[in-house]
Amino acid sequence: MTEPIVNNLTIQAATVNGSGSQTANLVLTRAIFHMGIPVAPKNVFPSNIEGLPTWYQLRITPQGHMARSDRVDILVAFNAATWREDLKTVRPGGVVIHEESYSTADARTDVIYYAVPFAKLAKAKIASDTLRKQLANMIYVGVVAGVLGIPWESLEHGVKRQFLAKPKAVQVNLDAIKVGLDHYQDNFAKQDAYRLERMTGAVEGKVLVEGNQAAALGALMGGVTVAAWYPITPSSSLCEYLIAYADRFRTDPKTGDKRIAVVQAEDELAAVGMAIGASWAGARAMTSTSGPGISLMAEFAGLAYYAEVPVVIFDIQRIGPSTGLPTRTSQGDVGFAYTLSHGDTKHIVLLPGSVEECYEFGRDAFDYADRFQTPVFVLSDLDLGMNLWMTPAFKYPEKQFDRGKVLSKEDLDRLAGEWGRYQDVDGDGVTYRTLPGTNHPAAGYFTRGSGHDEHAKYTEGAEVYARNMDRLNRKFETARGAMPAPVADEAAGSSIGLIAYGSTDAAVREARDRLAAAGRPVDYLRVRALPLSPDVAGFVQRHEIVYVVEQNRDGQMFDLIRLSLPAALVGKLRSIRHYNGQPIPAEAITEPLLQSEAVPA
Amino acid sequence: MTEPIVNNLTIQAATVNGSGSQTANLVLTRAIFHMGIPVAPKNVFPSNIEGLPTWYQLRITPQGHMARSDRVDILVAFNAATWREDLKTVRPGGVVIHEESYSTADARTDVIYYAVPFAKLAKAKIASDTLRKQLANMIYVGVVAGVLGIPWESLEHGVKRQFLAKPKAVQVNLDAIKVGLDHYQDNFAKQDAYRLERMTGAVEGKVLVEGNQAAALGALMGGVTVAAWYPITPSSSLCEYLIAYADRFRTDPKTGDKRIAVVQAEDELAAVGMAIGASWAGARAMTSTSGPGISLMAEFAGLAYYAEVPVVIFDIQRIGPSTGLPTRTSQGDVGFAYTLSHGDTKHIVLLPGSVEECYEFGRDAFDYADRFQTPVFVLSDLDLGMNLWMTPAFKYPEKQFDRGKVLSKEDLDRLAGEWGRYQDVDGDGVTYRTLPGTNHPAAGYFTRGSGHDEHAKYTEGAEVYARNMDRLNRKFETARGAMPAPVADEAAGSSIGLIAYGSTDAAVREARDRLAAAGRPVDYLRVRALPLSPDVAGFVQRHEIVYVVEQNRDGQMFDLIRLSLPAALVGKLRSIRHYNGQPIPAEAITEPLLQSEAVPA
Amino acid sequence: MSVTLNRAGLTRDAYKGAATTLCAGCGHNSITNHMIKALYELGVEPHMLAKMSGIGCSSKTPAYFVETAHGFNGVHGRMPALTTGAQLANRELIMLGVSGDGDTASIGLGQFMHMIRRNIDCTYIIEDNGTYGLTKGQFSATADLGSVQKKGSVNTFQPIDPCAVALALGCSFVARSFSGDGKQVVPLIKAAIAHRGTAVLDIISPCVTFNDHDGSTKSYSWVKDHEESIADVSFIPFFEEVQVDYEPGTVRDVQLHDGSHILLKKLGEDHDPRDRRAAQHVIDEGRAHGHLVTGLLYVDPTAEDFASTEKIPATPLKDLGEKDLRLSREQFEQFIAEFA
Amino acid sequence: MSVTLNRAGLTRDAYKGAATTLCAGCGHNSITNHMIKALYELGVEPHMLAKMSGIGCSSKTPAYFVETAHGFNGVHGRMPALTTGAQLANRELIMLGVSGDGDTASIGLGQFMHMIRRNIDCTYIIEDNGTYGLTKGQFSATADLGSVQKKGSVNTFQPIDPCAVALALGCSFVARSFSGDGKQVVPLIKAAIAHRGTAVLDIISPCVTFNDHDGSTKSYSWVKDHEESIADVSFIPFFEEVQVDYEPGTVRDVQLHDGSHILLKKLGEDHDPRDRRAAQHVIDEGRAHGHLVTGLLYVDPTAEDFASTEKIPATPLKDLGEKDLRLSREQFEQFIAEFA
Ligand SMILES: Cc1ncc(C[n+]2csc(CCOP(=O)(O)OP(=O)(O)O)c2C)c(N)n1
Ligand SMILES: Cc1ncc(C[n+]2csc(CCOP(=O)(O)OP(=O)(O)O)c2C)c(N)n1
Ligand code: SF4
Numbered sequence A, B: 001m002t003e004p005i006v007n008n009l010t011i012q013a014a015t016v017n018g019s020g021s022q023t024a025n026l027v028l029t030r031a032i033f034h035m036g037i038p039v040a041p042k043n044v045f046p047s048n049i050e051g052l053p054t055w056y057q058l059r060i061t062p063q064g065h066m067a068r069s070d071r072v073d074i075l076v077a078f079n080a081a082t083w084r085e086d087l088k089t090v091r092p093g094g095v096v097i098h099e100e101s102y103s104t105a106d107a108r109t110d111v112i113y114y115a116v117p118f119a120k121l122a123k124a125k126i127a128s129d130t131l132r133k134q135l136a137n138m139i140y141v142g143v144v145a146g147v148l149g150i151p152w153e154s155l156e157h158g159v160k161r162q163f164l165a166k167p168k169a170v171q172v173n174l175d176a177i178k179v180g181l182d183h184y185q186d187n188f189a190k191q192d193a194y195r196l197e198r199m200t201g202a203v204e205g206k207v208l209v210e211g212n213q214a215a216a217l218g219a220l221m222g223g224v225t226v227a228a229w230y231p232i233t234p235s236s237s238l239c240e241y242l243i244a245y246a247d248r249f250r251t252d253p254k255t256g257d258k259r260i261a262v263v264q265a266e267d268e269l270a271a272v273g274m275a276i277g278a279s280w281a282g283a284r285a286m287t288s289t290s291g292p293g294i295s296l297m298a299e300f301a302g303l304a305y306y307a308e309v310p311v312v313i314f315d316i317q318r319i320g321p322s323t324g325l326p327t328r329t330s331q332g333d334v335g336f337a338y339t340l341s342h343g344d345t346k347h348i349v350l351l352p353g354s355v356e357e358c359y360e361f362g363r364d365a366f367d368y369a370d371r372f373q374t375p376v377f378v379l380s381d382l383d384l385g386m387n388l389w390m391t392p393a394f395k396y397p398e399k400q401f402d403r404g405k406v407l408s409k410e411d412l413d414r415l416a417g418e419w420g421r422y423q424d425v426d427g428d429g430v431t432y433r434t435l436p437g438t439n440h441p442a443a444g445y446f447t448r449g450s451g452h453d454e455h456a457k458y459t460e461g462a463e464v465y466a467r468n469m470d471r472l473n474r475k476f477e478t479a480r481g482a483m484p485a486p487v488a489d490e491a492a493g494s495s496i497g498l499i500a501y502g503s504t505d506a507a508v509r510e511a512r513d514r515l516a517a518a519g520r521p522v523d524y525l526r527v528r529a530l531p532l533s534p535d536v537a538g539f540v541q542r543h544e545i546v547y548v549v550e551q552n553r554d555g556q557m558f559d560l561i562r563l564s565l566p567a568a569l570v571g572k573l574r575s576i577r578h579y580n581g582q583p584i585p586a587e588a589i590t591e592p593l594l595q596s597e598a599v600p601a
Numbered sequence C, D: 001m002s003v004t005l006n007r008a009g010l011t012r013d014a015y016k017g018a019a020t021t022l023c024a025g026c027g028h029n030s031i032t033n034h035m036i037k038a039l040y041e042l043g044v045e046p047h048m049l050a051k052m053s054g055i056g057c058s059s060k061t062p063a064y065f066v067e068t069a070h071g072f073n074g075v076h077g078r079m080p081a082l083t084t085g086a087q088l089a090n091r092e093l094i095m096l097g098v099s100g101d102g103d104t105a106s107i108g109l110g111q112f113m114h115m116i117r118r119n120i121d122c123t124y125i126i127e128d129n130g131t132y133g134l135t136k137g138q139f140s141a142t143a144d145l146g147s148v149q150k151k152g153s154v155n156t157f158q159p160i161d162p163c164a165v166a167l168a169l170g171c172s173f174v175a176r177s178f179s180g181d182g183k184q185v186v187p188l189i190k191a192a193i194a195h196r197g198t199a200v201l202d203i204i205s206p207c208v209t210f211n212d213h214d215g216s217t218k219s220y221s222w223v224k225d226h227e228e229s230i231a232d233v234s235f236i237p238f239f240e241e242v243q244v245d246y247e248p249g250t251v252r253d254v255q256l257h258d259g260s261h262i263l264l265k266k267l268g269e270d271h272d273p274r275d276r277r278a279a280q281h282v283i284d285e286g287r288a289h290g291h292l293v294t295g296l297l298y299v300d301p302t303a304e305d306f307a308s309t310e311k312i313p314a315t316p317l318k319d320l321g322e323k324d325l326r327l328s329r330e331q332f333e334q335f336i337a338e339f340a
């Protein structure tokens, strides 16, 4: 028997969508996390409610790598339809836990099989007819626990945490796990090399959160009071979490009054319109959607840019074009969102690279929107938004809200009513606004998407028009300086640099470890917002070759960066793109880099 | 008395919107054109139906310059509200024809005034109360005719041509003109230097056409059979001309049947959807809109790109963002239309630079759409689309329709039903399609905006998905080679080049004449389509400095060209932008060029 | 013009706006005046008024009354969404929406219906001329069957009646009137503003420039021929606004500028505006007789408005601060701990 | 399954499609089967059939019948526009649209209404489950007042009744049925396809997974609690499709999978489907009694469809060539000369 492989393996559960396996997978995940071992789950599910194949990949590494990996160490084969295909994915020496009835005739011989009569066990050991089918999934949790040696209290924790809101469900589920555990212990002798052992120091102070949960919490802490949305995968859960959190934290126990309005609109045009109307009237307002919704919001986005109304728009990206693959991830909306709407329109775009930043940017986006009186897009994606990520516990905000330049009745009294809605008094391009309901005769003005002068009066004057457009540019430059700065790691002092953003960060981190291990360290700059910081040019300046890594076909950030650079630096840029809907794995970065002779050995 | 100035002057008629002045202006234009003198009218009208000021600028040059000019030689002051402002625009020595009652007290003394009692004359000489107000405009045509010496038969021609469809109106209008002419002759002696004299060789074989007329005729000759639209300035007249032409040329005199369907949709989402549905079913279909409509078409544009359905979309650009100035021109949608829709979406964009190309591209767009089974955008603008332009008479098409790769029943028989809707059999990325109604059991397939394989079957497979996206890229590259090539003029052999597109051409031509005259000739490349031709890089290669001239704030084409160039060439590019809603004048180009020492003396 | 002060301590002039840029004689201008009268008489506080609109000649009118109030001229057909959001942000605002028939019944139909379904607390006035004025006279979805546009083509579709649609959705306030009938319009505007919930007021408002109701079905004199022939290029004839004044229960034949006619039937005391089915009935009956029934068709004062249904607190959401909106540090830490 | 050949010389199997990927027991699957039966019995030629849909579980179903026909699964809520265009391009096609209540009554409401107004010649089937199935059970605009979604929140808005709004627009064919009632659905589908003009068929089609009609208002056994508690994470219980069979004129109480009930009332011979007002009346009456009235509510066989109104020639526009579409060289030169 080979060297034991400890806390370094990937479990892949191949099941049927809607069969209840997701619950089992999450219990397994939480149990292992409870052992102090870093976990990185990726849920690969179909655009379907029931019946199609789905895969849950649970990556376990001592270093806490969070990127997807193609290597499968332990396969839980729970889907007859894909069984033969799934078998191929297991690495030699790997483990295959499968329903006994699946034929292994002329199947691979380089893997270790644990054939379990799941169906029979469920029939024999689970009383309730209605519950049998879904609890069968818990049985495999028990078997996996047996094979890897997951302690009972960790399993207990996993189940309790999973059914926090439904204590009644805890016991039945534990019983089912026990069935699997007992069956393993009574029938198998450990044949494989894989083990899980309690760790310390790796997950302390860490929690498991989905990006959409984090963003919803961020919005809540950012003071959102009006959220209008239209359901769409993978964005829906963001507003659904917001609703749950609002019920819990924003509801007056006595009156039942809610200190927030979450409206399910009739479509995305209405959703963003409601958010803009609310922001105009002084609320902190948001909407959340995905690609198709962004397309439908184009006209309103231009109105908010030009009439200068704050609004926060979350785009949880899925792979397009068009409907594309609604349950697959991508970074394909970056270029489109940046200049969303006809005419010369440009927007602030925040690019969270972790669930922690989903929380922080989801919160601060409202400050940026109010400060710059313009739409702020927060571009997350399916991988970040819908998977559980291990993260340091979020910090409580120390800053108060920044509501930007808003004139109160008192301000207007002080100014003797002398002000212009679009007058650049501070020279930063950011002008002052008033809110409806401000009790001063000079407060009112007319907001419009058509030509207006410094006092918000209608005009078709050529000079006034161009002047206002230039002022909007000035404002955009002010915003550039205020965005979250890129995060640089040039410790390697390499001549090679990587630039990435968003969920691609996980793969880049792992790739850098591997490259360093291979004696080819690379530096790294993670971009966190558009418009781009001047630091980007600085980083490129300091390196010979810079690879822009992203998850879209057309190298959208690669283009935006090239446009932002002095001509002399443009030639240093290379593009690495991954766009098959699966989260980018480290190999997608290491391979081109190791091939290209450019990398100094 | 000074040197006579012959056939080289600009008339500006300042009138009130809705007062009927447009008719008078057109009569004047046609009369002068009838003298064989090149004319270039620009109508500057408000976003209003009646009452706001409007200006009609009629530029007259022996060379036939078509760009707007800021210099006013002859002012027809017919609007009391703007009279004082208008007066300022006249060049010294210029002519001011104004309503007698306007005070000239302490007005400029460096211009020549012809004070005419228009109101009195109208009251005295025009019988019909209802017609008096609008015919008053014709009186000034008579006065101008008198001042400049426009022969009667030319005036007659102008009136007849203008009222082609309303012969009854001819005489009353001529009578009104006569009133003005007689008044001038009876009361004034010529004091100014301006003259119009019959020319030969300048306008022979030329006609006066609006870009939207030309595009409508192009679409008609291109075989459009379904046009769905929603009214919007400055695009409405395109479909309204199409309706008129269809009534005349596509209607069966006996049955009244129409060989075209023009549908006024409920909005732009529906308009483009109808066009896509029609193209899918085999018609040649189009829609026409302006900026806000383009924003609303974003989602459907992505569907057509990804499901590969042909459709022609005319965008008659006006200045944005948002509603912007609906009656002012711009080239502000180029960047947005090129990548319209979320995800990795890219489109073919045609950029007509003259009314002749509005006709040709409006016609050929349907061939491109069918050949490449994708949306084709035709980007015209308000200046090109709604003003009259002098142009060589359009040529009758010699080519037949190119319907692209469509499999008939016979083809399918031959193939024994073996085909795949998205299978790249020819290696050019362009695949074969069938139309609904094709009587073969293998003809039917399922069109969708979600993931599909080579046989149009639904898939979520990562490899299949990426493969299809790569094939779409291949198709786009094939299209790149098939687009109308850029038009180069490097006769000057200068080290300086200009790149422009669309209606900017007029100003560039004039600017080049002036620069050449100033001993600083520049070369010129006019881009006519996206994706960009490799010729662009070649042109930049051959020059030291290349200025990209365009009518938007953000240098949208400047960016697209930079992205298309090898890094080494990027540094050669400069950007010249004009964006106040007025058509770009030659000065906007000559001034920066003459300033920049870069230009060799 | 009155100089007496209203409840808000303001003169009628305080309710005026910028000078209109609409055509002389446009029905919309009459409505603007009715609006000024109604708001003045109600004593609305200008700073609590939010004037909302879409795009169109009609949608420009909010600039022509109560200049000191906030206004939002949004994008075409999407005013209901903006209004919904603003109303949620600040329940205390008086939301007054002005739209056109194209803005409402063509591009905006979906939002119009969903606003009604939610019963947003706002007044929604449709300045209904059956045409797209601002884009020069194409048919809108409310154009009468068989009506002819200036350019000559005939409308071949059933008009969408905003009142009928609103009733079918259970709208809590549905009324119709005519721009020239100040006696009827002013009280209806007041009632609509007073109503808590979505109040739809469809006001027939002739477009003197493009909406040619009887069109070519009648042929006129030499003059008319010439007017047409010139007008279709650029001439806009000058007209007086049409005014009418007639008694409840009676039918009034109104001649429009182009010589065409509409028949207005004013609801009498016999109509019970609490009875939705009766309202549907009078509309259908009217249509059958070629009458446009005017007056308060239906009202349900008991219907709960959106903000109440959604349990929005009385304090405007816009005024809530960190205290009201953030979790306390303790709550926050406990909550995060749950994710361990 | 029958092996006899229909008018088109095809067996029933020729009308099958790909295997469904919907939940076992989904009402939509029943409708798919009714569709197959109806198309087979009508003897529709597959190559002349155009299956149109939007986005949703319901909109996926066109892939599950008549595999050899062309289908177009467009974008969410915009199927009417695609259908309108396709119908104009080729009048000979049989346009068969399948949509959901979200696709139709939420995002698609405007297009749905305007398609009806134009009376496009197509069959428009709404597989109506009052919820967004594919996005996991949020309320749609047809959700009943007070119904509770799996996640627990209560729908507080009046449902939009597609049949009521269709009638308000004078739709030329309006019917309602229940997915489990093959006896009624099949003939209605046939009638809808036979009808020249827009035929709206609203078929109540329970979502066994998310649409929880009586929701938490009834509390069930221990088992039910646990089902819920687990299901809300990822478990989809397996159900049989609901089947019903009842007589015209009678009311039938149907129990759904979650134990909730709906009351169906089948129109009797006494209802005259030519009488629009009567149709409105029965719907209102039904609502008052908590009945969902099923059957052919209204039909106007005389209404002219869009393509006829627009004078589209019999030869499909898609088949016209240069000769039919271009000006002749002479016409062209003359025409250009006019611009001199
Ligand atoms: C998205 C969009 N499409 C089209 C237009 C052009 N447009 C401006 S106003 C208008 C119609 C106005 O009609 P209506 O609402 O009836 O107002 P009216 O002018 O008749 O009062 C249209 C189509 C636009 N502004 N935006
Ligand atoms: C523009 C856009 N917004 C949102 C979505 C997400 N989405 C897919 S299906 C659906 C609703 C489907 O509901 P319904 O039409 O009732 O169909 P059902 O699944 O209930 O049969 C939504 C919101 C989308 N695909 N496109
Ligand atoms: S065009 Fe018609 S609607 Fe517009 S302002 Fe003039 S009269 Fe009124």
Ligand code: SF4
Pocket (backbone or CB within 6 Å): A049, A050, D021, D022, D023, D025, D026, D027, D028, D057, D058, D129, D133, D134, D206, D207, D208, D209, D210
């Ligand atoms: S989720 Fe509901 S609607 Fe969708 S397939 Fe399942 S049962 Fe049918």
Ligand SMILES: [Mg+2]
Pocket (backbone or CB within 6 Å): C056, C100, C101, C102, C127, C128, C129, C130, C131, C132, C133, C140
């Ligand atoms: Mg109108």
Ligand SMILES: [Mg+2]
Pocket (backbone or CB within 6 Å): D056, D100, D101, D102, D127, D128, D129, D130, D131, D132, D133, D140
């Ligand atoms: Mg549904």
